Amino acid sequence: MKGVHHKSSRNKLSTRDRKKLSGEDLNTIDETVGQRKKLSGEDLSELDHRVESRDIISQLPEHIIHHILSLLRDTKDAARTSILSRKWRQIWTSFSILKFDQQKIQEQEGCLEMRNKTKTFKDFVANSLNNHLKQKLSIQKLVLHITSYDLELAPHMDHWINIAIENNMKELDLHVVVKKSRYYYLPQTVFASNTITGLRLHGCKLKFRSNIKLPQLQKLYLHEVHVDQQIVDNLISSCPLIEDLRFIHCTGLQNLQVSSLLKLDRVEVHHCHVPKEIKVNAPNLQTFWYCGKKSLPCKIDLVACVFLKRLTLEDANMTDEMFEDQFARFPFLEILDLSKCNNLKNLTISSTQLKKLVLRGCKNLMEADIDAPNLFSFEYKGDKMPFSFSNPSSLKAAKFSFEPVQIDSHEFHLGDADPLWFFRLRELLEKLKHSSGLKLIVRSKKLVYEKMMHRGENPNCCPYNTQNKCWRHSLKGIKIEKFEPAYGKSTSDWIAWLKSSPTLQYQTTSYRLSW
Template sequence: MKIRRRRNSTEKVMDRISVLPKTILHDILGRLPDKDAAKTSVLSKSWSETWFSFPVVAAWSKDFFNMPDLQLSPEDPLWLSRLDMFIGYVSKRLRRLHDQGLAVKELKLKMKYISDKMLVSHYHHLDEWIQMASESGVEVLGLHLALSLDKFYNLPLCLVEAKSLTTLVLTGGIRLDPAFLNHSLKFFSVRKLLFHSILLGDERVMEHFISHCPLVEYLTLIHCLPYKPSSVGDPPGSRAHYVKSLSLHGLQKLKQVDVQGIEEIYIDALNLENLRYAARIWDASKLNLSSYKNLRRLSLCFVRRADMWLLERLPKIPFLESLTLKDCSLSERINIPGPQLKFFKLLNCPNLKEVNIDAPNLLSCEYFGKDEPVISFRGISNQLEVNARIHMDHQDVDRLRQFIQNIEPQEVLTSLSLCIIPPYSIIESLATLPGSSSPPTIKHMQLCSFSPRQTQYFPVMNWLLSSCFPETISFSLNYSFNMREFMVYFYEMLMGSKKGECYCFSRGPECWWHGLKVVKITHLERTYENVEDLKAMLNALPFADNYEEEFISFTLELGKGGSDGQNLDSI
């Protein structure tokens, strides 16, 4: 008598999937993380064949090396075995595709956690892999190595044969040899080009490379260094320096450019829509475009006198929708006109005293800095949201209120959200500092950290709520100190005045508590109505050093309380 094993439903489903055409199975593998896609090769013979014909070869060093392994000597047998596994895996996959005449659509290698000293004797494998991929019609090539000015990897000339290349990403200790200048490159299919922290044997080789990508649409050049091997007696890297200038001509398809660390740049690209330019820190910089008419998004970083550049060019950018100024040196007073401007960021630009924004369609304005400039809006949209991130210390006791009062017109405060990095050493005398007037009401306050000392709880929170009254206030759980104790204290602080306590001073205006009628606590869309519920929720939170953007929010309402919160007058 024969006994047949009944296959479970999972096996039946796997059988139905495995008979699908290879193109569909490859599409399924392409939607999985690289590590999970590789695991399908052990499911069955059919899936193994599918995996080895899959035209995407991707390998990350972190999948082969544990962090302790990376601290070992290159001569250590364990380290050598890990490296052999990595090399064997990539070689086997590529060799099988290459020898069967199958396509290699993508080759992505990330080895930035393996030091150059460990890899240098194995660089010939990289040459072989790029050679096979180029001969197999590679479309996407990504190579990430550890940054090195001593033992770098010379990109092989065989890459010029990769005529089907659409995306080239090079990061780390990779050097473009001057020999590329002697070749007529034919990268006519390249749409995306990214060079990050690579070395240039000749400063001209980068321009030469880019000029032979006439259809490039997305170009990223970050901290690329012209470099020649050091002479005898020179320390490693002593002959490396930043690229001084770059001119890009004839790139009619170029839509997005991100350039960092180049002193002078000229771009001839009529269809450019998105430009991010970061100069070297506080160096003189020059940025010029052949046309600004299609520019929609502009970000400037470390640009000296950026406001003067904008004063001349903003009228030439009629459709600009997004503007970011970060770590730029500016005049004390700047004007930002923009009839189409929707998003504006002003980040860490010192010495500002006055910012005038004339943008009637503005939807979002973000500010981060240590100054309290007068920020005025003209013709504001009813959809405007203002977000500010402020660092505080014990010397800035009046600065928060001053910053809020410097926003004009005052109706903007109904859309103002403050993210405050509060002080760790607030002087306890803050508890006796009277406010000069009732605190202005703002939309939201977010605290990203707080003093772990319980003696600081009251003076800091009383000072904050005396400076401004937020409709909601939230506390981040992304920090390692115990927030539970503070959460309970703050709730009881808000509710404590029902017993007759008050935070007013003997002379002066009424304190913030007199307008407080309703307190509502929410976490992950759930409402908590009393301190016992709050304690239970806090005790249920996992003890961990880091949370993913998790907050506890307190809604503070003025006036007569509603049914969805606690009315202090009714307690």
């Protein structure tokens, strides 16, 4: 920022400009001006060179500045960046992002009646667009967040979107809160834009259109959108540059067939109603993320995606055979995340490329043999310890979260039925002693605090087990790490027990254990 101040000192500051600056800024400028009067031409040239070299923020590449502007929440904040330097001012005028949040605008105006609120919002957006166009500024991105949608607002929204399209809009982010199944129908002009690169649609309805032409579209996100199967097929076939394709809580999608998209990098399908089959034929696909429903089985075919690197599946219907058939076809897979895959029972995961593995909530998983010599991170959450590692030497970060088991309405704690459970856990931790990050979470109603802190030199807890003693016998040291307030936390049974203690009320305890 000093570089900006020094550059501004070349010209005489007006009284208005001086009022905007702080005392420290004025001192810096005045001091610089005083130094300039004493310097020769050669010295001035050297000073300018030093000042410009310090102005690193103006030397950023244009696409980086574009990205910074896109992350700013408020249009006014983005506009303020134009004072940083001439370069930022030029980029700001060519990279305009218009964001209109109906609820925020109506609250700022202090309207009480709904009719006045809607009118205020419409006037605000219309005036902002008119002022923008008078300055002959382009529209890089239009964001409309509609919280109180009605049919009277629809033609105004059409008009705003059409104005943006006429001014070469590149991205449209439209979020409509749906009430009483009142969807907003996206205007047909959107599907004939030669400049749009990104569409993020929430709470809309897409009408069938055969002549879709979006030659520049790269990102398509549909969230709570009612789609027609034909329009989805036409979108995919008419947008050859799509890189990122996402369907989230959508209805009307019967099948997803993706092919001939050479630039496709990411596909996500989350909790969509009805899809029976997903088939992706994209040779350069890097990421696939699917979250399904137990009552709606879906056949997934990713056979042609041989270069897949990240695979996330939340699919209650996936069997051992289905998984092995898919996994064997991804030799370059680096991240594998399996959640709530309740039909999985016995898995063999063998890969030299795999770096991160997550097994979360697969409640029927009995055995998982993991042979991944380059595995860096592993996370497990469940009520068993079904996994085993052939070679965990590269594992640096591990997280284990063990839950109680419910059997015949009774809570069944890890270690109660299997006396070797803690011995196996100790063996596992011994294998992972080289890890730099290890997190172990065991939830239990038992008096964990009392058992650990008052175990004595020779705990009398395993009188009938002479060979395999429980975890307390091998525990060498316990250190209370910290006490933290737990206000607002979920009241699990274990937390409820902590709160019931007169000494630990409303607090949680963290321990560092050593064996």
